[in-house]
Amino acid sequence: MALIFTNWWSGYIPKRIITFTLCIIAIIICYADRSIMAIAIVYMTKEFNWDHSTQGLVSSSFYFGYLTTQIIGGACTDKFGGRRVLSIAGVTWSLFTLLTPISARINLYCLILCRICLGIGEGATLPCAQSIISRWFPPEERSRAVSILCVSNFFGMIIAMPISNKLGSSRFGWDSIFWVFGFVGFIWSVIWHFYGRSDPSDYFGISKEELDWILESKSSACSDDNFDHYQSGSSEHITITDDNHGVLQSESDALLPKNQSSSRSNNIHKIPWKLILSRREVWAIMLGQFFSSWGFFILLSWLPIYYYEYFHVDINLIGYYTALPYCTYVVVGSIAGYMCDYAINKLKIYVLTVRKSFNLIGTLGISISLLLVTYLAKTSLEGLTIMTIGFALYSFQISTVNASQFDIAPKYSGLIYGLGNTCAIFPALFGVALTGWVLEITNNDWSIIWCMCSLFYIFGTASFFSLGGGEVVID
Numbered sequence: 001m002a003l004i005f006t007n008w009w010s011g012y013i014p015k016r017i018i019t020f021t022l023c024i025i026a027i028i029i030c031y032a033d034r035s036i037m038a039i040a041i042v043y044m045t046k047e048f049n050w051d052h053s054t055q056g057l058v059s060s061s062f063y064f065g066y067l068t069t070q071i072i073g074g075a076c077t078d079k080f081g082g083r084r085v086l087s088i089a090g091v092t093w094s095l096f097t098l099l100t101p102i103s104a105r106i107n108l109y110c111l112i113l114c115r116i117c118l119g120i121g122e123g124a125t126l127p128c129a130q131s132i133i134s135r136w137f138p139p140e141e142r143s144r145a146v147s148i149l150c151v152s153n154f155f156g157m158i159i160a161m162p163i164s165n166k167l168g169s170s171r172f173g174w175d176s177i178f179w180v181f182g183f184v185g186f187i188w189s190v191i192w193h194f195y196g197r198s199d200p201s202d203y204f205g206i207s208k209e210e211l212d213w214i215l216e217s218k219s220s221a222c223s224d225d226n227f228d229h230y231q232s233g234s235s236e237h238i239t240i241t242d243d244n245h246g247v248l249q250s251e252s253d254a255l256l257p258k259n260q261s262s263s264r265s266n267n268i269h270k271i272p273w274k275l276i277l278s279r280r281e282v283w284a285i286m287l288g289q290f291f292s293s294w295g296f297f298i299l300l301s302w303l304p305i306y307y308y309e310y311f312h313v314d315i316n317l318i319g320y321y322t323a324l325p326y327c328t329y330v331v332v333g334s335i336a337g338y339m340c341d342y343a344i345n346k347l348k349i350y351v352l353t354v355r356k357s358f359n360l361i362g363t364l365g366i367s368i369s370l371l372l373v374t375y376l377a378k379t380s381l382e383g384l385t386i387m388t389i390g391f392a393l394y395s396f397q398i399s400t401v402n403a404s405q406f407d408i409a410p411k412y413s414g415l416i417y418g419l420g421n422t423c424a425i426f427p428a429l430f431g432v433a434l435t436g437w438v439l440e441i442t443n444n445d446w447s448i449i450w451c452m453c454s455l456f457y458i459f460g461t462a463s464f465f466s467l468g469g470g471e472v473v474i475d
Helices: 002-010 015-048 052-068 070-080 082-098 100-106 108-123 125-136 139-169 175-195 208-221 273-278 280-310 318-345 351-375 380-397 401-408 410-441 446-467
Strands: 239-242 247-250
Touching: 015 052, 015 082, 015 100, 015 108, 015 125, 015 139, 015 175, 015 208, 015 280, 015 318, 052 070, 052 108, 052 280, 052 410, 070 082, 070 125, 070 410, 082 100, 082 108, 082 125, 082 175, 100 108, 100 175, 108 125, 125 139, 125 410, 139 175, 139 318, 139 401, 273 410, 280 318, 280 351, 280 380, 280 401, 280 410, 280 446, 318 351, 318 380, 351 380, 351 401, 351 446, 401 410, 401 446, 410 446
Parallel strands: none
Antiparallel strands: 239 247
């Protein structure tokens, strides 16, 4: 690590820092574009007179599109490179963010179609970023990288919620919420086109020192005990994507001149679908994502409405009430990521033990907090305090299920993360809409909603504990 940072003093900016920063910004914008609807829908409901069922349908429609590009996005990224996939995704989600106010005023069906298209653009983003991390970061740093990447989505919510409140209450109305965030997405897309790259060997201007450090770090990890499925000292099994040719080649080939490596880089690997889907470790990720996402997406979509209707929080303060729990999530989650890496790399605790322990802290923390909010909180301040503590504890699970694909199949990390994220979308499709329906038939009984979320969090932990793995099983 010191090797990379010493170059800062000579004016050289490490290219992996540039790439990673752009990925973080992409996630921030992506989640901001997604979450602004949670605030905007409060204003839109007053204009269009929507009931809870309609609100749930509008919020959940995004995930119908989001579902379609999870596996496709991860697979395309692993094969063709993150630069191209992320560029297309960025333009798509920015365009349909801008079109949201127009579609809403045409009719409800146009709005739902627009939200679906927004989801299509955003669906490939996280799997794409995960795959880029696997190419730019050695294994001992991936927990930290994933933690920062995952908390950045909450940072996007933190930014989006108060700004959406300000814009929605301004003379420009709720339309301006989508205009501002849509234009920001287009600006990022232009920057990414010029400065984003899929892997180190494709980055023009990268120093030999930095490139050697990245490749040597990843190559040396192949001879570690946790990676004993590789041939000791060989880098043949680590693959990266060549954006210029759209094929997978070994990192050792990337250091060779094109005329020397062309014959070897023609060996395009095929995705072992049968092997991937037969491994319990992959199912641990898929089930873990499925169960934990139920509460995640309901909180994302309904928490502002909960504060507004249950605690009667002023509409101009909803964004701040919603943002504070996510602030603690970002801060504590970043620390938890470093703690996870420290426990694995310095204390030499078995990786699966660390991931299971952190997962237990996170899911029990948020589950208990939701139950306390249900049965103890009487004022908005009490509800906010309990939620904030719950989110802080929940952040411990960031480096568990979300990073497990690096432990079991680093070569297919983007694809497997896409599989897990695909499973995570199904609760969003039905859970967000079902929440509106439940509130309608129970006369706004929020206790049922939060108890269901707690139960699903516990199921997710049980799945990861019983099926999760800590060693590479797919090469």
